[in-house]
Amino acid sequence: MNSQKSPQTVRNREETRRRLIQAVGALLSEHGFTALGVNAVARQAGVDKVLIYRYFGGLSGLMAAFGREGDFWPSMDELAGGDIEAFAQLPLEEKVAQFAYHFVDAIQRRPLTQEIMAWEMVERNDLTVELETIRETMMLRFIEMFFPEMQPRIDMQALSAIFGAAISYLVCRSRHIRYYSGVDLQSDAGWERLKKAMELIVRGIMAQLN
Amino acid sequence: MNSQKSPQTVRNREETRRRLIQAVGALLSEHGFTALGVNAVARQAGVDKVLIYRYFGGLSGLMAAFGREGDFWPSMDELAGGDIEAFAQLPLEEKVAQFAYHFVDAIQRRPLTQEIMAWEMVERNDLTVELETIRETMMLRFIEMFFPEMQPRIDMQALSAIFGAAISYLVCRSRHIRYYSGVDLQSDAGWERLKKAMELIVRGIMAQLN
DNA sequence: TATTGTTGTCACTCGATAGTGACAATAGAT
DNA sequence: ATCTATTGTCACTATCGAGTGACAACAATA
Numbered sequence: 001m002n003s004q005k006s007p008q009t010v011r012n013r014e015e016t017r018r019r020l021i022q023a024v025g026a027l028l029s030e031h032g033f034t035a036l037g038v039n040a041v042a043r044q045a046g047v048d049k050v051l052i053y054r055y056f057g058g059l060s061g062l063m064a065a066f067g068r069e070g071d072f073w074p075s076m077d078e079l080a081g082g083d084i085e086a087f088a089q090l091p092l093e094e095k096v097a098q099f100a101y102h103f104v105d106a107i108q109r110r111p112l113t114q115e116i117m118a119w120e121m122v123e124r125n126d127l128t129v130e131l132e133t134i135r136e137t138m139m140l141r142f143i144e145m146f147f148p149e150m151q152p153r154i155d156m157q158a159l160s161a162i163f164g165a166a167i168s169y170l171v172c173r174s175r176h177i178r179y180y181s182g183v184d185l186q187s188d189a190g191w192e193r194l195k196k197a198m199e200l201i202v203r204g205i206m207a208q209l210n
Numbered sequence: 211m212n213s214q215k216s217p218q219t220v221r222n223r224e225e226t227r228r229r230l231i232q233a234v235g236a237l238l239s240e241h242g243f244t245a246l247g248v249n250a251v252a253r254q255a256g257v258d259k260v261l262i263y264r265y266f267g268g269l270s271g272l273m274a275a276f277g278r279e280g281d282f283w284p285s286m287d288e289l290a291g292g293d294i295e296a297f298a299q300l301p302l303e304e305k306v307a308q309f310a311y312h313f314v315d316a317i318q319r320r321p322l323t324q325e326i327m328a329w330e331m332v333e334r335n336d337l338t339v340e341l342e343t344i345r346e347t348m349m350l351r352f353i354e355m356f357f358p359e360m361q362p363r364i365d366m367q368a369l370s371a372i373f374g375a376a377i378s379y380l381v382c383r384s385r386h387i388r389y390y391s392g393v394d395l396q397s398d399a400g401w402e403r404l405k406k407a408m409e410l411i412v413r414g415i416m417a418q419l420n
Numbered sequence: 421t422a423t424t425g426t427t428g429t430c431a432c433t434c435g436a437t438a439g440t441g442a443c444a445a446t447a448g449a450t
Numbered sequence: 451a452t453c454t455a456t457t458g459t460c461a462c463t464a465t466c467g468a469g470t471g472a473c474a475a476c477a478a479t480a
Binding site for chain 2: 032033034117118119120121122123124132136139140143154155157158159160161162163164165166167168169170172173176177179180181182183193194196197198200201203204205206207208
């Protein structure tokens with residue numbers, strides 16, 4: 001449960017800072033944000049808690065630092081499936097569907113992000129604000145880059161808000177419940193159903209473009 | 211901040227139970243579930259905390275009791291817009307759209323439900339389980355009742371999972387952030403955009419039925 | 421080697437929490 | 451009026467959290 005504090009071999013400010021930042025990530029993914037506190041982080045890092053105040057000005061500053069270092073949001077590249085060039089060539093319908101799929105995978109692959117997204121539901125703090133900012137700019141840039149032609153006719157922002165919200169919610173919920181509206185969120189089969197439904201939606205929207 | 215404890219005028223077990231249950235609701239909607247504890251609830255109810263143990267066996271039991279009394283999920287009737295008969299007569303497309311709208315309104319009208327939904331993201335307890343159960347049966351019954359004819363051709367469960375998830379997420383998030391994917395979640399205009407997008411989706415799906 | 425600023429440890433205060441045992445006040449019966 | 455079970459109050463323990471001040475260990479200088 002508690003990591004014994006292997007007393008610092010060397011005295012090194014940077015190393016200690018890193019250990020603290022890393023401890024935040026470890027605690028978050030192992031025990032969730034409710035377990036996050038000055039004492040717990042220090043214990044996990046094997047370091048005295050006073051150093052959190054000295055080096056980061058408190059837990060809040062430490063979380064901000066953690067936020068700056070993390071990889072808890074997919075890049076444009078990842079959302080495009082790895083090859084932006086190729087993605088740009090896809091037909092519109094395919095682009096939207098691929099985007100949704102990659103988004104599902106990206107979130108499912110990041111338990112830490114799921115945890116922070118759960119946190120976002122509860123309060124705002126330096127970490128959630130960081131995630132908010134990254135996400136917001138990323139989403140808008142993505143839309144602007146790949147779906148400019150649709151913008152006047154279709155409200156891509158609202159559409160991707162709905163998709164993003166649905167996916168975020170369902171992935172997050174899948175951590176604690178199994179069935180939502182009769183769909184098994186903890187099985188691949190369930191997610192296949194959801195993907196099929198998303199495809200259906202995308203096809204329907206595209207049909208209205210003509 | 212703290213409600214002074216107006217010392218019990220009458221000694222009455224039932225009355226005290228009610229005060230405690232009510233205090234849970236008050237605390238939840240005013241300060242969120244993080245503020246919920248034996249001490250806080252007792253203080254809010256103006257009653258000694260030992261009575262929570264005596265009458266409910268602990269906070270968990272009290273929350274279960276609270277869950278049983280609450281009106282934190284819309285009824286079939288409410289989701290149908292008040293008149294189930296009339297709703298059943300609507301064309302398919304209209305039914306789905308109306309359902310989504312009513313769902314948005316129903317959730318927005320229930321801050322307590324929003325709070326519990328946020329809680330659901332974080333942990334399972336007697337209260338969130340209660341809400342889960344109600345929701346799950348309600349959603350399935352609703353689909354079964356009003357969209358039986360679509361079932362084989364279109365996965366209504368998956369579709370309503372997506373709609374329900376998106377709406378739940380966006381309403382919950384609107385409590386702490388303003389913009390999501392460029393949409394203003396705290397303005398009527400923003401929600402109009404979202405409703406329009408949902409309409410678009412519904413129309414597109416229906417078009418594929420023919 | 422002696423000095424000085426940095427890095428880290430320790431021990432403490434203060435406040436809040438969950439849970440419990442002893443006791444006082446009261447209602448409803450006899 | 452008296453007794454008794456119920457209802458409610460109070461005081462207490464034990465535990466945990468954030469935050470702070472004093473001090474020890476150390477590294478890099480002079």
